[in-house]
Amino acid sequence: MEDATRSECLFELSDDFGHLLNVQSFSDINIKCGGITIPSHKSILSARSSVFATMIHNKQMREGIEHEMDIFDTDISVLKIMLLHMYTGKLAIRLFLRHWMSWLPQISTSCLA
Numbered sequence: 001m002e003d004a005t006r007s008e009c010l011f012e013l014s015d016d017f018g019h020l021l022n023v024q025s026f027s028d029i030n031i032k033c034g035g036i037t038i039p040s041h042k043s044i045l046s047a048r049s050s051v052f053a054t055m056i057h058n059k060q061m062r063e064g065i066e067h068e069m070d071i072f073d074t075d076i077s078v079l080k081i082m083l084l085h086m087y088t089g090k091l092a093i094r095l096f097l098r099h100w101m102s103w104l105p106q107i108s109t110s111c112l113a
Helices: 003-022 042-048 050-057 062-066 076-088 096-103
Strands: 029-033 036-040 069-072
Touching: 003 076, 029 076, 036 042, 036 076, 042 062, 050 062, 050 069, 062 069, 069 076
Parallel strands: 029 069
Antiparallel strands: 029 036
């Protein structure tokens, strides 16, 4: 496959996964932050973050039992940027809170520079 065609396919795949953030009917976990609820997908969150995977799949943690996750230590706009990255691999802005780096190890300091 040519590099240009492969890139186009990856961009399309990335966009398709990004659209999942707007499709509530297929979501299976709710993330709550700042009074806003964002329907999300356990499989994507788990695949992209070992921290989320542990929280979601541990039946002794509230997130694993109630299928809800409360995020208290960030602003909703930052959470939406993080979720967009998790779903699409894209960084919406270059400035990203360093706090999230422990949750998403694939984001290195070189990505934030």
